[in-house]
Amino acid sequence: MGVIEDVFEDVDADLSLAEFTDAVESKVEQMDGLADEETAAMLVAHELDDQEVNSIADVETGMDDVTFLAKVTSVGDLRTFERDEEDREDGKVLNVEVADESGHVTITMWDRMAEDAKENLQAGDVIHVAGRPKDGYNGLEISVDDVDPDPEGDVDVEVVEEYRAEDLTMGASDVTLVGELLDTDTVRTFDRDDGSQGQVSNLTVGDETGRVRVTLWDERAPRAEELTAGETVEIVDGYVRERDGDLELHVGSRGAVDVVDADVHYEPDTTDIGAVELDDTVDIAGGVVETSEKRTFDRDDGSEGQVRNVRLKDDTGEIRVALWGEKADRDIELADRVACTDVEIQEGWQDDLEASAGWQSSVTVLDEGGDTTAESGGQGGLGAFGGGDDGDTGSTGGGVGSDDATSSDGTATSTSGGGSAGAVAAEREATGTVEFTGTVVQAGDPVVLDDGTETRRVETDASLRLGEEVTVRGPESDGTIDAEDVF
Numbered sequence: 001m002g003v004i005e006d007v008f009e010d011v012d013a014d015l016s017l018a019e020f021t022d023a024v025e026s027k028v029e030q031m032d033g034l035a036d037e038e039t040a041a042m043l044v045a046h047e048l049d050d051q052e053v054n055s056i057a058d059v060e061t062g063m064d065d066v067t068f069l070a071k072v073t074s075v076g077d078l079r080t081f082e083r084d085e086e087d088r089e090d091g092k093v094l095n096v097e098v099a100d101e102s103g104h105v106t107i108t109m110w111d112r113m114a115e116d117a118k119e120n121l122q123a124g125d126v127i128h129v130a131g132r133p134k135d136g137y138n139g140l141e142i143s144v145d146d147v148d149p150d151p152e153g154d155v156d157v158e159v160v161e162e163y164r165a166e167d168l169t170m171g172a173s174d175v176t177l178v179g180e181l182l183d184t185d186t187v188r189t190f191d192r193d194d195g196s197q198g199q200v201s202n203l204t205v206g207d208e209t210g211r212v213r214v215t216l217w218d219e220r221a222p223r224a225e226e227l228t229a230g231e232t233v234e235i236v237d238g239y240v241r242e243r244d245g246d247l248e249l250h251v252g253s254r255g256a257v258d259v260v261d262a263d264v265h266y267e268p269d270t271t272d273i274g275a276v277e278l279d280d281t282v283d284i285a286g287g288v289v290e291t292s293e294k295r296t297f298d299r300d301d302g303s304e305g306q307v308r309n310v311r312l313k314d315d316t317g318e319i320r321v322a323l324w325g326e327k328a329d330r331d332i333e334l335a336d337r338v339a340c341t342d343v344e345i346q347e348g349w350q351d352d353l354e355a356s357a358g359w360q361s362s363v364t365v366l367d368e369g370g371d372t373t374a375e376s377g378g379q380g381g382l383g384a385f386g387g388g389d390d391g392d393t394g395s396t397g398g399g400v401g402s403d404d405a406t407s408s409d410g411t412a413t414s415t416s417g418g419g420s421a422g423a424v425a426a427e428r429e430a431t432g433t434v435e436f437t438g439t440v441v442q443a444g445d446p447v448v449l450d451d452g453t454e455t456r457r458v459e460t461d462a463s464l465r466l467g468e469e470v471t472v473r474g475p476e477s478d479g480t481i482d483a484e485d486v487f
Contacts (some may be wrong), residue, residue: 007041023453043146056171057102059133063141068129069154070098070105074174078118089468090173094118094139097174099157104171104240107131107142117147123161139171139241168247170233173239176250177212180203181231182341183362186326187221201225203257204341205233205249206266211341211362214238215250216257223257228365229330234260266364268339268403274316275344280355284319285339285366286312294328295448297455312338312355320354327363335365350465351427434481437471446480462486 008020020041027040034041043244053059067248082485083091090337094114107129109117123125160167163177185202192198202222203214212233216224227233237255240247249256253422271282290311297305308328310321323330332338342361348354356361436456438449443465447458449472458472460483474484 003038004041007038011045014234020321047093050269055102055104055238056098056100058127059105059140059142061135063133065130065132065145066142067128068100069126069128069150070100070107071157071159071404072121072123072125072127073097073099073157073159073172074105074123075121076112076174090438093175096121097172098127099169099172101157102157104169104173105140105142105171106136107144107147108136109144109147110440111143111149121147123159126150126155126233139239140359165207165273167211168212168240168249170240170242173237175235175240177207177237177238177240177249178260178264179207179233179263180264181227181229181233182206182266182364183229184326184361185222185483187190187225194243202235202359203227205235207264208266211266213243213246213248213360214257214342215241215248217250217252219253220251222253224279227257227259231259232262232264233260234258248425251440267366268341272316273312273314273319274357276319278347280343280345281342282345282355283339283341284312284314284321284343284355285337286314286318287336288332288336288338289313290319291319291332291334305453310425312340320348320352322356322380323363324356324358327357327361330365332363332365336365339364349468350455370378433474433484434476435471436481437469440468440470448478456481458483460486 004024005017005022008017011020024037024041028035028037029042030035032039042130053066055069056068059066059068074097076097078092078094080092083089092111092114094109094117097104098107101107109294126149128148128150129142130146131142134141134143135444155470161176163172163175165177165179168175168177181203183204187199187201190198190200199218199221201216202223203216205212205214205223221393221405235249235251235255235257238249238251238425239255241250242248254313267289268283270283270285273281273284273286273405276282276284290309292309294308297307299305306328307326308323309320310317310323321343323332340355340357340363343355343357346356436449436451436458438451438456440447440449442448447460447464449456449458449470457480459480460472462483464470464486470482470486472481472486475480476482
């Protein structure tokens with residue numbers, strides 16, 4: 001009995017000896033003399049023992065070996081690296097993006113196989129992949145043991161050279177996308193588990209098919225502060241991840257964000273202002289009929305926040321929008337047409353609804369001083385005031401107030417200046433109590449009042465509403481008035 005028959009006896013697969021022999025001979029030819037019949041037979045047997053999966057979505061880290069059918073969507077650059085052993089020649093590595101109807105994955109090939117794949121593989125080829133799943137740079141990767149072309153294979157995947165927002169799918173990588181820059185963000189720092197410090201920032205980019213949030217990591221994060229809303233940008237070598245049920249495009253050290261000369265515009269699919277409801281997260285657009293001055297406030301952790309209000313009007317109604325953090329600096333004037341995406345609808349002054357544009361929102365001026373149906377209004381007051389619990393959320397009273405990743409509880413404690421400060425101090429010293437009159441800019445626990453020159457925290461069981469003007473009296477401790485009287 002020959003070596004091929006010996007190996008075949010241990011193969012647990014539904015094929016004949018003749019079929020196995022043909023596969024071994026094909027493997028010997030494929031490896032161009034680098035393997036004899038016995039080695040080739042063992043390789044074929046190993047491939048037959050691989051775990052056949054129905055789709056890419058079934059592949060998980062921890063599996064020993066997998067095989068699946070997929071279509072090549074892009075072929076990366078062949079890269080050279082130095083090996084640890086001095087007497088070994090430099091290695092070669094190639095990443096290839098493949099997909100089926102269930103998703104995308106990166107497959108990684110090495111050395112001779114990588115060189116052959118770079119020369120022979122192209123987008124649109126259907127291949128049979130055998131390899132080992134692992135955690136790679138951008139998530140799940142397959143370290144390839146073998147790749148065989150399958151010209152008869154049928155994989156219903158459209159090969160995209162340049163993505164649009166609607167083309168993005170979970171797991172896609174090596175993504176190039178051109179879009180209008182809708183919003184930018186500041187750089188935030190964070191501590192990793194290993195003690196090192198990282199950086200992250202965000203952009204929002206849109207095109208004719210939709211919009212996507214873009215997350216920039218580490219050395220790419222400062223790019224967000226160099227860009228300006230309204231520019232057209234090209235995102236290169238991005239990869240798609242999911243967050244809170246939405247797809248995001250991430251850019252790491254291999255990627256880039258460049259300003260380009262292209263005609264790309266985003267027009268939001270908005271909800272009528274008159275149709276929004278409490279607790280909705282919606283996109284709205286309208287003409288600016290009222291603006292307010294930007295207000296700054298101090299948080300309990302010592303950081304400074306800022307907020308500005310504008311009122312938008314469309315054919316169905318109007319609504320106050322609280323712009324938090326960097327969005328308060330946006331150049332928005334009366335009669336501008338403005339789109340606000342991913343805003344949270346919350347209860348505002350006198351039971352009116354208002355929209356809160358926090359870190360997750362984008363604010364875009366569609367037309368400056370354009371022809372709208374808006375009627376000019378006066379200067380508005382502060383209708384929402386608060387901060388976020390962290391960099392991800394920030395619902396407090398009248399609006400979302402997360403403007404950076406370091407906010408603690410977002411509660412305003414004090415502002416500089418104030419003509420009444422001396423009188424308040426004198427009264428406290430003389431009577432042990434203070435009296436303060438201001439507008440409720442944060443309802444809840446604690447209540448925050450603002451009189452135009454300073455803000456005060458108040459502990460009270462009284463039911464107060466945003467925008468209501470009240471006077472409180474009581475002892476003050478650590479900057480908080482324990483209100484014995486509210487009138």
